[in-house]
Amino acid sequence: xxxxxxxxxxxxxxxxxxxxxxxxxxxxxxxxxxxxxxxxxxxxxxxxxxxxxxxxxxxxxxxxxxxxxxxxxxxxxxxxxxxxxxxxxxxxxxxxxxxxxxxxxxxxxxxxxxxxxxxxxxxxxxxxxxxxxxxxxxxxxxxxxxxxxxxxxxxxxxxxxxxxxxxxxxxxxxxxxxxxxxxxxxxxxxxxxxxxxxxxxxxxxxxxxxxxxxxxxxxxxxxxxxxxxxxxxxxxxxxxxxxxxxxxxxxxxxxxxxxxxxxxxxxxxxxxxxxxxxxxxxxxxxxxxxxxxxxxxxxxxxxxxxxxxxxxxxxxxxxxxxxxxxxxxxxxxxxxxxxxxxxxxxxxxxxxxxxxxxxxxxxxxxxxxxxxxxxxxxxxxxxxxxxxxxxxxxxxxxxxxxxxxxxxxxxxxxxxxxxxxxxxxxxxxxxxxxxxxxxxxxxxxxxxxxxxxxxxxxxxxxxxxxxxxxxxxxxxxxxxx
Amino acid sequence: xxxxxxxxxxxxxxxxxxxxxxxxxxxxxxxxxxxxxxxxxxxxxxxxxxxxxxxxxxxxxxxxxxxxxxxxxxxxxxxxxxxxxxxxxxxxxxxxxxxxxxxxxxxxxxxxxxxxxxxxxxxxxxxxxxxxxxxxxxxxxxxxxxxxxxxxxxxxxxxxxxxxxxxxxxxxxxxxxxxxxxxxxxxxxxxxxxxxxxxxxxxxxxxxxxxxxxxxxxxxxxxxxxxxxxxxxxxxxxxxxxxxxxxxxxxxxxxxxxxxxxxxxxxxxxxxxxxxxxxxxxxxxxxxxxxxxxxxxxxxxxxxxxxxxxxxxxxxxxxxxxxxxxxxxxxxxxxxxxxxxxxxxxxxxxxxxxxxxxxxxxxxxxxxxxxxxxxxxxxxxxxxxxxxxxxxxxxxxxxxxxxxxxxxxxxxxxxxxxxxxxxxxxxxxxxxxxxxxxxxxxxxxxxxxxxxxxxxxxxxxxxxxxxxxxxxxxxxxxxxx
Numbered sequence: 001x002x003x004x005x006x007x008x009x010x011x012x013x014x015x016x017x018x019x020x021x022x023x024x025x026x027x028x029x030x031x032x033x034x035x036x037x038x039x040x041x042x043x044x045x046x047x048x049x050x051x052x053x054x055x056x057x058x059x060x061x062x063x064x065x066x067x068x069x070x071x072x073x074x075x076x077x078x079x080x081x082x083x084x085x086x087x088x089x090x091x092x093x094x095x096x097x098x099x100x101x102x103x104x105x106x107x108x109x110x111x112x113x114x115x116x117x118x119x120x121x122x123x124x125x126x127x128x129x130x131x132x133x134x135x136x137x138x139x140x141x142x143x144x145x146x147x148x149x150x151x152x153x154x155x156x157x158x159x160x161x162x163x164x165x166x167x168x169x170x171x172x173x174x175x176x177x178x179x180x181x182x183x184x185x186x187x188x189x190x191x192x193x194x195x196x197x198x199x200x201x202x203x204x205x206x207x208x209x210x211x212x213x214x215x216x217x218x219x220x221x222x223x224x225x226x227x228x229x230x231x232x233x234x235x236x237x238x239x240x241x242x243x244x245x246x247x248x249x250x251x252x253x254x255x256x257x258x259x260x261x262x263x264x265x266x267x268x269x270x271x272x273x274x275x276x277x278x279x280x281x282x283x284x285x286x287x288x289x290x291x292x293x294x295x296x297x298x299x300x301x302x303x304x305x306x307x308x309x310x311x312x313x314x315x316x317x318x319x320x321x322x323x324x325x326x327x328x329x330x331x332x333x334x335x336x337x338x339x340x341x342x343x344x345x346x347x348x349x350x351x352x353x354x355x356x357x358x359x360x361x362x363x364x365x366x367x368x369x370x371x372x373x374x375x376x377x378x379x380x381x382x383x384x385x386x387x388x389x390x391x392x393x394x395x396x397x398x399x400x401x402x403x404x405x406x407x408x409x410x411x412x413x414x415x416x417x418x419x420x421x422x423x424x425x426x427x428x429x430x431x432x433x434x435x436x437x438x439x440x441x442x443x444x445x446x447x448x449x450x451x452x453x454x455x456x457x458x459x460x461x462x463x464x465x466x467x468x469x470x471x472x473x474x475x476x477x478x479x480x481x
Numbered sequence: 482x483x484x485x486x487x488x489x490x491x492x493x494x495x496x497x498x499x500x501x502x503x504x505x506x507x508x509x510x511x512x513x514x515x516x517x518x519x520x521x522x523x524x525x526x527x528x529x530x531x532x533x534x535x536x537x538x539x540x541x542x543x544x545x546x547x548x549x550x551x552x553x554x555x556x557x558x559x560x561x562x563x564x565x566x567x568x569x570x571x572x573x574x575x576x577x578x579x580x581x582x583x584x585x586x587x588x589x590x591x592x593x594x595x596x597x598x599x600x601x602x603x604x605x606x607x608x609x610x611x612x613x614x615x616x617x618x619x620x621x622x623x624x625x626x627x628x629x630x631x632x633x634x635x636x637x638x639x640x641x642x643x644x645x646x647x648x649x650x651x652x653x654x655x656x657x658x659x660x661x662x663x664x665x666x667x668x669x670x671x672x673x674x675x676x677x678x679x680x681x682x683x684x685x686x687x688x689x690x691x692x693x694x695x696x697x698x699x700x701x702x703x704x705x706x707x708x709x710x711x712x713x714x715x716x717x718x719x720x721x722x723x724x725x726x727x728x729x730x731x732x733x734x735x736x737x738x739x740x741x742x743x744x745x746x747x748x749x750x751x752x753x754x755x756x757x758x759x760x761x762x763x764x765x766x767x768x769x770x771x772x773x774x775x776x777x778x779x780x781x782x783x784x785x786x787x788x789x790x791x792x793x794x795x796x797x798x799x800x801x802x803x804x805x806x807x808x809x810x811x812x813x814x815x816x817x818x819x820x821x822x823x824x825x826x827x828x829x830x831x832x833x834x835x836x837x838x839x840x841x842x843x844x845x846x847x848x849x850x851x852x853x854x855x856x857x858x859x860x861x862x863x864x865x866x867x868x869x870x871x872x873x874x875x876x877x878x879x880x881x882x883x884x885x886x887x888x889x890x891x892x893x894x895x896x897x898x899x900x901x902x903x904x905x906x907x908x909x910x911x912x913x914x915x916x917x918x919x920x921x922x923x924x925x926x927x928x929x930x931x932x933x934x935x936x937x938x939x940x941x942x943x944x945x946x947x948x949x950x951x952x953x954x955x956x957x958x959x960x961x962x
Contacts, residue, residue: 069639070551098652101624104659132613135663139620142656143582146627153631157638158550171579175623178585182616 006082008060008319009312016053023049030106037254043106044298048305051099055309058091059320071156073321077230077379077386077446084318087156089326092306093149096329099302100142107298108135133183134291140179141299141336145329148172148221152328165324169221170214172332176339177210186342192475213339216348220338221331223354226361227433228327229376230386231318232311232450237354237457238330239307244350244461245300245337248468252283252293272469292341299337303330316447349464353456357433360413364391364431368401375430377438377449385443388415388429397425415439487563489541489800490793497534504530511587518735524587525779529786532580536790539572540801552637554802558711558860558867558927565799568637570807573787574630577810580783581623588779589616614664615772621660622780622817626810629653629702633809646805650702651695653813657820658691667823673956694820697829701819702812704835707842708914709808710857711867712799713792713931718835718938719811720788725831725942726818727781729949733764733774753950773822780818784811797928830945834937838914841894845872845912849882856911858919858930866924869896869910878906896920 026046030039066072066085073086151168154160160168179185187209188202205212228234251272260273273282283289307330313320338347348355364371370391377386397405405428408414413436417427429435437452438444444452507527511520547553547566554567632649635641641649660666668690669683686693709715732753741754754763764770788811794801819828829836845852851872858867878886886909889895894917898908910916918933919925925933 065639071638098655101655101659104656105663108660108663132617132664135660136613136617136620139617139624139656139660143620143623143627146624146631150627150631150634153634157552158546174579174582175585175620178582179589179616179620181586182589183613 006080006084006317006319008063011056011060016056019049019053023047023053027106038294040103040107041294041297044103044301047099047103047106048301051095051302052305052309054095055092055306056312058095059088059310059313062091063088063320071323075231075318076374076376078317079381084321086321087153087323087325088310088313088320089322089324089329090149090153090156092310092322093145093152093325093329096302096306096333097142097145097149100145100299103298103302104135104138107138134295136179136183137340138295138298140175141340143175144172144217144336145332147175148328148332149325152323152325155324155328166222167218169217169328169332169335172221172328173214173217173335176217176336177213180213180339181210190476194475212344213335216338216344217332217335219358220335220347220351221328223351223358224331225324225327226365227354227357227453229374229432230434230446230450230453231316232314233434233453234322234327234330235307235311235314236450236454238326239304239311240454240457240461241334241350242300242304242307242330244464245296245334245347246304248343248346248465249293249297249300252289254283254290292343296337296341296343299333303333316450346464346468349467350461352460352463353433353453360408360431360433360436362431363401363404363408368404369397369428369431370394372430375432375435377434379446380443383443384445386438386446386449387443388435388438390417390427390429392427393425401425412440487561487565487798487800489544492537492541497537500530500534504528504534508587519775521584521588522775522778525584525782528580528584528587529782532576532783533786533790535576536573536787537793539576540569540791540794543572544569544801552804556712556799557855557857559798560862565802567802568634568804568806569791569794569801570803570805570810571630571634571637573791573803574626574633574806574810577783577787577814578623578626578630581626581780584779584783585616585619588619615776617660617664618821619776619779621656622821624656625653625698625817626813628656629809629813630806633804633806636805636809647703648699650698650809650813650816653702653809654695654698654816657698657817658694661694661820662691671957675956693825694816697819697825698813698816700839701816701828701832702809704832704839705812706805706808707846708835708838708934710855710913711915711927711931711934712797713795714915714934715803715808715811716788716792716795717931717935719807720785720792721935721938721942722815722831723781723785723788723811725945726777726815726828727785728942729824729827729946730774730778730781733770735764735771773824777818777822777824780814784814797931827945827949830948831942833941833944834914834934841889841912841914841917843912844882844885844889849885850878850909850912851875853911856913856916858915860927861924864924865926867919867927867930868924869916869919871898871908871910873908874906882906893917893921 023046026042026049029036029042029046036042063085066088067083071085071087072083074081075084148169151172155165155168187206188204189209191199191201191203224234224237227237283293310320310322310326314322334347338344363369364375370393372389372391375389375391378389379386402425405414405416405425408431409416409428414431415429416425418425429439433456434449434453437449437456441452504527507523507530510517510523510527517523544566547569548564552566552568553564555562556565629650632653636646636649668687669685670690672680672682672684705715705718708718764774791801791803791807795803815828819825844850845856851874853870853872856870856872859870860867883906886895886897886906889912890897890909895912896910897906899906910920914937915930915934918930918937922933
């Protein structure tokens with residue numbers, strides 16, 4: 001046994017203890033008079049704070065247990081060989097899902113509803129009750145999340161090959177699809193303005209919609225899973241996407257204040273409305289839209305909280321690894337809210353860096369370019385810097401491969417090593433966004449690289465908001481169904 | 482690496498292939514005109530046959546994968562040392578829960594309901610639709626089962642100590658309790674006749690009812706888990722309890738035939754009614770009772786199917802071990818239907834051998850008598866027989882312990898080894914039902930012992946039916962709520 005040089009990061013205990021009464025107040029707020037307009041949202045905030053506290057405390061506590069059960073790995077980009085607990089996403093998932101389960105009575109309990117309706121007609125849109133329909137949607141979402149956790153953990157234990165595990169999220173989306181079908185979920189999509197002369201305003205995709213939903217969960221899960229390999233990469237993606245979804249949700253809630261963001265600078269007449277008790281911002285008075293975005297918030301607030309707690313231990317140099325479990329459960333959480341709250345197109349906009357990474361990876365994923373087991377950047381122990389890692393062509397690449405690689409190299413997406421006389425491609429940098437950053441910005445250390453990744457994710461989200469609220473009005477009217 | 486002498490049991494392939502069209506017919510029957518009175522029940526039977534086929538095929542196929550992932554154990558009661566795959570209950574649980582998920586559209590789909598209601602008013606009680614309320618109950622049950630699977634597998638991977646894992650089923654029952662609370666589930670119990678002058682006909686247990694529900698899941702899970710240790714013991718218990726529940730459920734369904742079982746021989750006026758389209762046997766025309774027992778069948782039919790498939794490989798000499806996962810998921814399945822279909826008292830009657838084993842084990846579980854890590858019978862390699870295993874008193878037992886042991890010995894439940902002169906207790910056979918059988922019937926081989934266990938389980942179920950339908954009318958009237 002090696003003595004562990006990498007000790008758990010110390011916790012700011014006083015700060016954390018101070019959060020307990022805050023969380024307790026939020027959780028009990030729906031039970032106190034007068035009942036606020038969105039009572040369950042208070043409970044959700046409170047439970048999220050508790051989830052954060054549980055994560056930040058339990059991850060270091062359970063690390064040795066995971067190492068003892070052989071759930072461990074060494075950090076490939078470090079000089080030391082200490083075992084780091086792997087699959088700790090299981091702890092995050094357990095806390096996240098337990099929190100969502102304990103939240104059920106707050107969102108769906110008839111007693112809170114009765115007390116609120118006894119208080120007289122409220123001002124504005126108050127979501128104090130959820131119909132049974134919403135409860136079964138919520139429960140099917142939990143089932144999908146739990147299935148994703150289970151499958152992710154099995155993946156960690158049995159170490160399934162990546163080609164076999166690509167369709168696993170489809171299995172996890174079955175509960176979602178089954179309940180969607182049993183309840184005759186909406187399979188219509190709003191057709192973009194230019195195509196309406198062909199398809200009409202609404203197009204019924206029928207069975208194709210179910211395929212779309214299962215592909216969405218596959219994409220959300222795997223796109224996070226393949227953008228991995230350096231400390232904090234998976235968690236920071238989930239964190240920033242989660243925060244972007246929350247920001248988007250807040251635009252649709254009834255707030256006591258009210259302001260507008262004119263978008264004339266983007267060259268169109270669209271405006272972004274925020275708040276206003278009655279019109280509830282972008283919901284324009286639609287109770288259904290408010291409920292959908294509340295639903296999304298109930299899933300995103302604890303997810304972000306758990307990510308923040310886990311990030312503390314996964315940050316460079318990492319004391320804990322997320323494992324596949326983490327990617328499965330966060331990816332599934334995004335797919336769930338995209339499907340159930342009906343904003344999958346907006347959601348996909350928050351995945352711009354992942355889409356870029358996926359498209360860039362395609363030649364390696366689909367066998368055009370050899371794909372080594374790990375595509376993480378190469379670590380140079382002397383300088384403590386990361387360099388682009390390379391894939392070596394053991395036999396001469398085909399003409400198609402050479403052609404594709406030369407285009408990618410011309411676009412600055414890869415760097416090739418060619419034979420000095422024949423011009424044959426001998427090596428290419430692995431086709432990932434991380435290697436791309438290293439090519440563009442030069443070698444950097446691991447902490448800087450994850451910061452660059454986070455900046456690109458934030459920039460992607462900013463672009464997403466511009467597209468969604470600025471440019472989307474060019475191809476969609478306000479019709480959201 | 483040792484070469485595996487214990488090969489997987491060969492499968493009767495032709496017989497199994499013949500079952501595929503039978504299963505397919507049952508699954509598609511609800512979609513064919515004319516719609517039968519209980520369409521989803523056909524689908525449930527069909528899916529159960531598929532679940533049986535999947536289990537019997539996948540268990541031997543996945544065995545090597547489990548061994549490779551270090552989920553293996555050796556059989557303590559055999560002369561060979563071959564690694565046997567452990568935790569294979571995970572495969573059973575995965576098939577069982579997947580089947581229940583895929584079953585959702587059959588039981589809750591609006592399209593089947595619409596086609597059925599378009600066919601005109603049916604004769605008798607037809608359960609062609611389930612309200613949304615039932616769907617959320619179904620989903621919360623699935624969540625509890627999946628949580629139990631997850632926790633059982635974690636128990637197998639992390640090898641949690643038994644004192645710590647005793648309360649784990651309470652966690653798995655949280656989804657059940659939360660939805661029960663959110664939907665204002667019934668917390669009243671019918672008071673037995675002799676006590677009605679004190680409490681009235683119905684007693685509202687309130688929060689106590691939730692404690693009762695979580696204790697029921699703890700009992701059902703752990704009582705199967707502690708009656709373990711010989712090939713086939715866990716699976717045979719689950720199988721016979723499941724079959725007993727199915728038999729009980731069938732008494733409440735509408736059948737085209739109709740007969741009565743007079744119980745005068747038991748000295749009271751009760752009768753057991755079976756079938757009759759309108760009165761639906763013991764349901765006496767209550768649609769709610771029919772729905773409850775259908776709900777129970779939907780969970781029990783695939784459970785029994787999976788148990789039969791697994792039994793084939795777990796039967797002496799076992800090629801696969803169930804692990805804690807199996808006990809957790811089956812125990813939780815029984816608790817779920819006992820709670821959701823409101824017949825927990827009847828359910829407990831089917832646990833008579835488990836209750837006996839639990840009560841007998843109490844002195845060891847609660848520290849009065851030393852409890853070794855394994856309490857399974859002792860294997861004698863020369864005769865291939867099992868003998869009662871013994872716990873040794875390293876220090877003299879207390880007066881209370883001696884007193885309890887002497888009573889148990891007088892009742893024939895244990896055998897003591899006493900000091901020839903001082904009369905001090907030196908050894909006692911371990912307090913389990915298996916050792917009790919070996920004391921009463923003498924040493925026997927492992928196969929015979931599991932057969933004795935199965936006989937006791939069947940006898941217990943027969944006794945349960947006599948109590949439920951013969952004697953219960955002495956303390957309860959027909960009021961079932």
